[in-house]
Amino acid sequence: MAIKININADLGEGFGPYDIGNDAALLDIVKTANVACGMHGGDPGIMRDIAQLAKEKGVSIGAHPGFNDLWGFGRRQIDMHPHDLENLVAYQIGALQAMAAYAGIPVTHVKAHGALNNMACVRSDYASAIGRAVKAVDPSLLHLVMPGTELERATRELNLPVAREAFIDRTYEDDGTLTPRKLAGSVIRDADAAAKRACQMVSEKKIIARSGKVLDIDFDSLCVHGDEETAVRVARSCKEALEKAGVEIVALPEMMQSGT
Amino acid sequence: MAIKININADLGEGFGPYDIGNDAALLDIVKTANVACGMHGGDPGIMRDIAQLAKEKGVSIGAHPGFNDLWGFGRRQIDMHPHDLENLVAYQIGALQAMAAYAGIPVTHVKAHGALNNMACVRSDYASAIGRAVKAVDPSLLHLVMPGTELERATRELNLPVAREAFIDRTYEDDGTLTPRKLAGSVIRDADAAAKRACQMVSEKKIIARSGKVLDIDFDSLCVHGDEETAVRVARSCKEALEKAGVEIVALPEMMQSGT
Amino acid sequence: MAIKININADLGEGFGPYDIGNDAALLDIVKTANVACGMHGGDPGIMRDIAQLAKEKGVSIGAHPGFNDLWGFGRRQIDMHPHDLENLVAYQIGALQAMAAYAGIPVTHVKAHGALNNMACVRSDYASAIGRAVKAVDPSLLHLVMPGTELERATRELNLPVAREAFIDRTYEDDGTLTPRKLAGSVIRDADAAAKRACQMVSEKKIIARSGKVLDIDFDSLCVHGDEETAVRVARSCKEALEKAGVEIVALPEMMQSGT
Amino acid sequence: MAIKININADLGEGFGPYDIGNDAALLDIVKTANVACGMHGGDPGIMRDIAQLAKEKGVSIGAHPGFNDLWGFGRRQIDMHPHDLENLVAYQIGALQAMAAYAGIPVTHVKAHGALNNMACVRSDYASAIGRAVKAVDPSLLHLVMPGTELERATRELNLPVAREAFIDRTYEDDGTLTPRKLAGSVIRDADAAAKRACQMVSEKKIIARSGKVLDIDFDSLCVHGDEETAVRVARSCKEALEKAGVEIVALPEMMQSGT
Numbered sequence A, B, C, D: 001m002a003i004k005i006n007i008n009a010d011l012g013e014g015f016g017p018y019d020i021g022n023d024a025a026l027l028d029i030v031k032t033a034n035v036a037c038g039m040h041g042g043d044p045g046i047m048r049d050i051a052q053l054a055k056e057k058g059v060s061i062g063a064h065p066g067f068n069d070l071w072g073f074g075r076r077q078i079d080m081h082p083h084d085l086e087n088l089v090a091y092q093i094g095a096l097q098a099m100a101a102y103a104g105i106p107v108t109h110v111k112a113h114g115a116l117n118n119m120a121c122v123r124s125d126y127a128s129a130i131g132r133a134v135k136a137v138d139p140s141l142l143h144l145v146m147p148g149t150e151l152e153r154a155t156r157e158l159n160l161p162v163a164r165e166a167f168i169d170r171t172y173e174d175d176g177t178l179t180p181r182k183l184a185g186s187v188i189r190d191a192d193a194a195a196k197r198a199c200q201m202v203s204e205k206k207i208i209a210r211s212g213k214v215l216d217i218d219f220d221s222l223c224v225h226g227d228e229e230t231a232v233r234v235a236r237s238c239k240e241a242l243e244k245a246g247v248e249i250v251a252l253p254e255m256m257q258s259g260t
Helices: A044-057 A082-101 A114-122 A124-137 A150-157 A191-204 A229-244 A252-257 B023-027 B044-057 B082-101 B114-122 B124-137 B150-157 B191-204 B229-244 B252-257 C023-027 C044-057 C082-101 C114-122 C124-137 C150-157 C191-204 C229-244 C252-257 D023-027 D044-057 D082-101 D114-122 D124-137 D150-157 D191-204 D229-244 D252-257
Strands: A004-011 A032-036 A060-064 A077-079 A107-110 A142-145 A162-167 A221-224 B004-011 B032-036 B060-064 B077-079 B107-110 B142-145 B162-167 B221-224 C004-011 C032-036 C060-064 C077-079 C107-110 C142-145 C162-167 C221-224 D004-011 D032-036 D060-064 D077-079 D107-110 D142-145 D162-167 D221-224
Touching: A004 A060, A004 A229, A004 A252, A032 A044, A044 A060, A044 A082, A044 B082, A060 A082, A060 A252, A077 A114, A082 A107, A082 A124, A082 B044, A082 B082, A082 B124, A107 A124, A107 A252, A114 A124, A114 A150, A124 A142, A124 A150, A124 B082, A142 A150, A142 A252, A150 A162, A162 A252, A191 A221, A191 A229, A221 A229, B004 B023, B004 B060, B004 B229, B004 B252, B023 B044, B023 B229, B032 B044, B044 B060, B044 B082, B060 B082, B060 B252, B077 B114, B082 B107, B082 B124, B107 B124, B107 B252, B114 B124, B114 B150, B124 B142, B124 B150, B142 B150, B142 B252, B150 B162, B162 B252, B191 B221, B191 B229, B221 B229, C004 C023, C004 C060, C004 C229, C004 C252, C023 C044, C023 C229, C032 C044, C044 C060, C044 C082, C044 D082, C060 C082, C060 C252, C077 C114, C082 C107, C082 C124, C082 D044, C082 D082, C082 D124, C107 C124, C107 C252, C114 C124, C114 C150, C124 C142, C124 C150, C124 D082, C142 C150, C142 C252, C150 C162, C162 C252, C191 C221, C191 C229, C221 C229, D004 D023, D004 D060, D004 D229, D004 D252, D023 D044, D023 D229, D032 D044, D044 D060, D044 D082, D060 D082, D060 D252, D077 D114, D082 D107, D082 D124, D107 D124, D107 D252, D114 D124, D114 D150, D124 D142, D124 D150, D142 D150, D142 D252, D150 D162, D162 D252, D191 D221, D191 D229, D221 D229
Parallel strands: A004 A032, A004 A221, A032 A060, A060 A107, A107 A142, A142 A162, A162 A221, B004 B032, B004 B221, B032 B060, B060 B107, B107 B142, B142 B162, B162 B221, C004 C032, C004 C221, C032 C060, C060 C107, C107 C142, C142 C162, C162 C221, D004 D032, D004 D221, D032 D060, D060 D107, D107 D142, D142 D162, D162 D221
Antiparallel strands: A077 D077, B077 C077
C-alpha cells in the first residue's frame, strides 16, 4: 500500500481589485487549501471562486481565519479578549461554509492564519478560543496545527480531531520549533534539496531538524508557500519528487481517514 | 382555532462598543428577529448574544444582510454588480449560521436590510441576487419580503418559500406602497390608533391604506421598529391588543407551517 | 516660447500588502500624481512614499479622494448625503497634506476618483459638495476636472481655480463626453496612433472627437492610465512624441501659472 | 495672579449612526478636547461638528489618534511596525486639521488614545513613532502625555513641546503610575472627594498618591472621563470647586504660554 501524505497551502488572500499569491499555480500542487475568510484577506467572491476551483481539482478546503486587519494582512499581533477572538473565528468559518455551498463541497478543516496562528501556538487562551470556535460550528472539522504547540494541546483537550503539519521550506531546530527567519538558511530555496528532504521526511514520517537530527514528531500534512515564484517552484519540486517516490498526495480528510 | 400572526423586528445592530436600538425591549415583543450580520451593523459577539437570547425567549432568527457600509448603517444605496451582491448576502447568512450554532438554534429566514431592501423591492437584478444567495446557502430558508415587490417576484421565481410582511407603524398608499416618510402622518406614533389598526389588519388579513381602502394584499408578519422609545411603545401596544383579541403571536416558521 | 502641457495619472492605489498599477513606471512619465487617500485604495505609508518619490522626480501631487469602499475600489456608485460626502472628501485631503509634509511638498490639487468623479460630473449636489470640501481645506487648491461637467460648473461657482483634463487613451463623442467603454475602439491601445493624436490635441489645444471633429473644449492636462502594460506604453509614447515636438511637460501648478 | 489649569477630555468617539460618551456635557466642563480621528472612533462629520462646537465654547482641540480598530474601540494592543504606526498617527492628525478648517480653528495638540497611549507609555519605539509623526506634521503641536513615561521622554528628545496630564478620577501609586483599575477604590466616584483632591493637586501643582504621598510630578492638565454619568458628575464637581477656589480653567495653549 502506498504511503500517503497531504500538502496544504494558504489561498484566496486577494481582496476586491487586489491579487496576491499564486492561487492558480498552487491549486495544481496542493490537495488542501486554507481559504482566507475576508478578515486578513479574501472576500466573498474570492472565497466562492476558490471553493469552485478546489472542487474541480479535487482539493479539500478549510477556513483560514485571521485577525480583522486587512491593512496588516493578519500579520500584526492583536491582543483581544479570547471571547471576542472565539467569535471572530466562528464567524469566518460560517462565512466560508456559505460560500462553499455554491460548489457543493464541505469545509473540512480549520487552520489559523499568520499572527493569530503564531500567538495561539504559545498562548493557551488563544489556542482554546480557536478550538472552542471550531467545536461550536462543527466538531467534526479537522484542526490543522503545528504539533507540539498550545494549539495542538488545546485541540486535543476539546476532543477535536487534530491534523498536524510540517513545513517543507523551513528548517527546524532540535526542539521542534522553526528556525527564526532571520537566520541564514532558515528558508529552503533550493528546489532539489527541498524535494530530497520532503521525501525523507515522508518516508520516515518524522521532521528533520537543521542539525540533521530526526525529531520524534509525526505529521499529516506538508505546508507549502506561494508568496514568491521560488516558493512555488520548491513546492512543485517536492510534490513531483514525492509522487515519483510512490507517495500518494491526498486531500486532508482522506489522509486522516487513512489512519496515521 | 386561534388566528396566528408573526411579529418581526431588526435587532443586534450595535457594533463593538456601540449600542443602538432597544434589543432587550423588542425581544419581549416580537417572535422573530432579523439579526444584523456585521456589515451595516452587528458583530460576531452581538450575533451570538442575540441568538442566545432569542432561544431563551422562543424567538426565531433570520439573517438581516445589508451593504458593507457601517458608516452609512446600510442606508446608502450602493450600485454594485449583482454577482458581488449575491456573494455578500450569502457570506452574511453563513456567518450568522455559525454564531447561531452556539445557541443551538437554526437560522430560519432572511430579510434584507435598509437600502438593500429598498433597492431590491424595485430592481429585479438585486432581487434575484438576494434570492440566489438564499437558495445557495439553504433553499429551505424563508425569505421575508414586502409583498408586491420585485423581491417577492424573484423569490417565487426561484421557488423559495416566501413570507410577507406588513408595517405596523407606517401608512400605505392605495397602490400598496408605503407613504413616503416626509409626508405628515406617514409614521403612526399613536399607540392606541396603531393597536386598533393592527387588530383590524390581522382579523381581515389585509393591509389598510391611508385612505381607509382595504388592499387585497395578504401578509404573514407584522414589522415593528425599535429606533425610538415611541416605536417600542407602539409595538408593545399592538402586541398586547392582538393577544387580548385572541390572536396568537407565533415565530415565523410556525406561522408559515400553519398554512396561510 | 515652448508650448506647455501637464500629464497626470492616478497613483498609490495599493493597500497594505497589495500592489496595483504601475506607480514606478508612471512616475517617470507624468508630472502630476493623483494620490489615493486610504478610502478606495492607498494607505498612510503608500501616501508618504508616493509624496517622497514625487518630490524626487519633480512631480506635483494632489488628493484623489474616493468613496470609502476598498472592496469596490471606489468604482461603485454610492448615494450618500452630500454633507457626508463633503466631509469625506475634506478628510482625505487633510490626510494627504499630513503625509506630504514628510516630503516637504505641498498638495496642489484635488481630483475625484472613479465612481465619485463620474457621479459628480452629472450630479450638481455631489459636484458642489466636492467643491465645498476643497474650498474649506484650502481654497488655493486646483480642482482638476473634466471640462463641460457639473464638476467644472460647481467649481467655478465657488470661485475655485479650475484645471481641466482630457483623456489621452479614450475617444470622445461630438458632445464632448467619452465614448462608452463597451463600444469597440473607445479605448486607444495603439501607441503610435495615441501619440499622433496627443500631439495634434496639444498643438491645437482642442479635444478631438471620434468623428474627427475638433471640439471647442480647452484643457490643461492629459490624463493617462496605468492599469495595464499597454496603457503605460501608450502613455510613454505620447510623452515622448510630445517632447520631440517641442512641447514641455510641466507640473500642474506651473501649467496653470503659465496662463492658458 | 490666578492659578491656571487646563482640563481635557476625549470627545467625538461616536461613528456614523452610533453615539457614545457625553460630548455635549463635557464640552461645558473642559477647555480642551481630544478629538477621535476616524480609526478607533469618530468620523469626518463628527470631527467637523466637535471642532465647530469647540470653537463656540472656547475649547481648544487636539488629535486623539488611535489604532485602526473600530471594533475594539482602540483598546486592543496591536503590535505593528513603528514606521506604520507613525504613518497612521500622522494621517489622523492631518485629517483632523482639515475638518477643523471648517470652524477656522487650529489643531493645537495631540494625545494618543487607549491601547496606543498605554503601549507608548512603556515602549520607546511606539513613543518615538508618535513623536516623529507629530513633528513631521507640525512641530509646534503640543504633545499631551502622562509624565514620567516613555512618551514624555521621546517627546523631549525630539524637542517637541510637552504638556503633561494628571487624572482627576484615578488614584496613583507611590511610583507615579495609576492604580490598576481592578483594585477597589482605584476609580474615584465620589464627586466631593474628587473635587477636594483636584483643588489640592492644583494648588500644590503635584500629584497625590493613594497613600497620601505628594509625588514630585508636575502637570499642566487634568484629564476627565465621560463614559458614565457619574464620571461627568465628578468632572463637573471638580471644575466648579476649582473655579470657586479661584483657579482659572484655560485652554491648553494658554496654559502652556502661561509658563509653568
